[in-house]
Amino acid sequence: MPNHLKFSSEPYANSEAVIQGDHYRFTILTPELIRMEYSEQGIFEDRATQTVLNRHFPLPKFQLIDHGNGLELITDRLHLIYNLQPFSRHGLSVRVRNDSGHLMSVWNYGDTGHDLGGTARTLDNADGAIPLEHGLLSRSGYTVVDDSRSLLLEEDGRVEPRAQEGLDLYFFGYGHEYLNCLKDFYQLCGRTPLLPRYALGNWWSRYYRYSEQEYKVLMERFEQEQIPFSVAVMDMDWHLVDIDPQYGSGWTGYTWNKELFPNPQGFLAWLHDKGLRVTLNVHPADGVRAFEEPYLAIAAEMELDPAKGDVVEFDITDPKFLQAYFKFLHHPLEEEGVDFWWIDWQQGGVTKTPGLDPLWMLNHYHYLDSGRRGNRRLTFSRYAGLGSHRYPVGFSGDTIVTWESLDFQPYFTANAANAGYGWWSHDIGGHMLGYLDDELALRWVQFGVFSPILRLHSSASPFNSKEPWRFNKIAEEVMKDCLRLRHRLLPYLYTMNRYASRESLPLVRPMYYHHAEQNEAYEVPNEYYFGTELITCPITQPVNPKTGVAEFKAWLPAGLWIDFFTGRVYDGGRKLSLYRNLESIPVLAKAGAIIPMTDLTEYTASVANPEQLEIRVFAGANGSFQLWEDGGDTEEDQDDQWCHTEISLEWGETAIFKILPARGNTTVVPKRRTWRLTFVGFVDTLVKVCVGGVEIATETSYDVTSHTLTVITPKLSVIEALNVTIANARIAVNAVEVEVFTLLNRAQIHFQLKEQIYRLVQEMTTPTGALASLVSLELEPSLYGALCEILAARI
Structure with missing residues (x-):
């Protein structure tokens, strides 16, 4: 071996x-x-x-x-x-x-x-x-x-x-x-391996008979629309599928369809030039048949007579076949430019070795073989039982396109941590059958942003595909923003990738991992921790047509929580319903949370360690974060390949935010960086920014709607300390009247009722009094619930 x-x-x-x-x-x-x-x-x-x-x-x-x-x-x-x-x-x-x-x-x-x-x-x-x-x-x-x-x-x-x-x-x-x-x-x-950085970006996938030209046009359209992707997935039509019936079905194949892809090596090189890594789908069960290009070589290796056209049977238990399988079927395609393999095994769990599951065997050896060229190991396949966490990424399979499928996936994803399995990749948007529902599609993509791997996928139906521009304008814009957000989150996700491998901390974790003695933590199966700083509550039900919002029944642990998107501040330690329109889902940052992000003000699809970083900082408590970066695709996870940057917030009447000099292998990060510092949940106040003890000029602004103070620095050396002093640091007060007006303005209800509700809120002395008055109006439950959330976010 x-x-x-x-x-x-x-x-x-x-x-x-x-x-x-x-x-x-x-x-x-x-x-x-x-x-x-x-x-x-x-x-x-x-x-x-x-x-x-x-x-x-x-x-x-x-x-x-x-x-x-x-x-x-x-x-x-x-x-x-x-x-x-x-x-x-x-x-x-x-x-x-x-x-x-x-x-x-x-x-x-x-x-x-x-x-x-x-x-x-x-x-x-x-x-x-x-x-x-x-x-x-x-x-x-x-x-x-x-x-x-x-x-x-x-x-x-x-x-x-x-x-x-x-x-x-x-x-x-x-x-x-x-x-x-x-x-x-x-x-x-065995620990969870470190994923390559590119695996955490957006994946494009579709079971569709693309030609080389069609695929290129699509990738260029994504680029023009400023929608970033890092992985190009080629489903089974990359190889010959319309074969002579004497050879059986066309599901298994290792020979490029030259009618669709006349220059495979050039096509793969073009994708690489666009910054994309490539995976090809394989269904290996039917072995190697006489029509395949590698047939003569592998038949000779297996001591079969090529003249007879005997099938080289798939037998993963045979060491000789195993070596030939990689040598003749996969390594030549890798030399052409294939980066890793999508192992699409669907043929059961029986081999010639009693008790040996062929799926496990494929996962095990494909993962080991994927490191042959010195890159980080990666494969893409189904789960084969305890221990499968050693072979990421997981392909969860072909779901039906329904709300019921979406509603199950957040729980399914978080609960997989209970088997040590942290890197599920779902068919975001669902794969097949079902129905077109623009709202369902955008909600699925919103969940995808805050799932382990975001891979859009769909069946070969001409009516079923996930390009954002195929949906209505609202869904299109939301989906585009989501796909950009996923790439903005790469610095955070990659640090969590290290924590998953080094600290045994899966990216997605059920609430009871950190609140085991609280019954409420077991009663919110679709709510989960997303890394160390965030809680995510994916919306998996349609909006109420009258109010334009959908409900998530959540539980917030004790403490202060701030909405990642809106800046709304919540008191925790209670169950409550959260309502959102189509534009966002509830994602809540703990007080003092620090989220490093790529600043995409100047758009790029690159997943490399960025020159422009946004650090999103949430008010209300002390916080700290270690940003970890390396080359992104090195074979071994060695200490000397890493660069780490300590970031902290000292909360008080005068808050101090610090970015310490980068330490370790600083050659893997840009020498100079622009920092966009967004302080969320802060009141508008004065800031002083110093580098090396000397005050520098910055661009400063404040967004009243999201309670966000933004400070943009010039390019600074990563080995210099950055200190920001925030005078009169206080948590912003939720703009209750503004939020109520926004809700009512979109609600499909009588104007007189809107005016009555709004007047009650304007005249309220306390939120409790306003809620008592609203009860008497016998409002539609969704509307009353959304008003309760706004009025009682702080108690």
């Missing part, structure tokens, strides 16, 4: 952490994590498996009590009791203590607990909610991962079945310390 198809692992546990008998073995990995094995033959496995790579943890403290006919294992958090017999409900149990040392729950062998669920293999044909597989987290405080059927990974890269049957279980007893559980899961099963 070639060296680049091997992997690193540390499967052998510390021998002092192992307690073994004739038929059982327990390995204490952490105070909360125990491996539990039972074998009638007394044979136990120490090699890595498809799921588990590393068992060499620091030795935890524990106590062993041997009763002769039973034993007890006690850590700071777990108390295991075992009767030395085959594992049973009455013979094996674990008591779980919480972080305060109090008994939280008792697990008996076979219990499943209150599983919070994980993710699923695919959303193919999903029209709304589908069942989810088990996850790692439970409100009961424990979960068990059964690795008994997982195949073994040999040091030379081969996959082998287990020789003996037995039980191989991992007991996770982390209580409600969900992030700690996830961190140790990544230690056990």
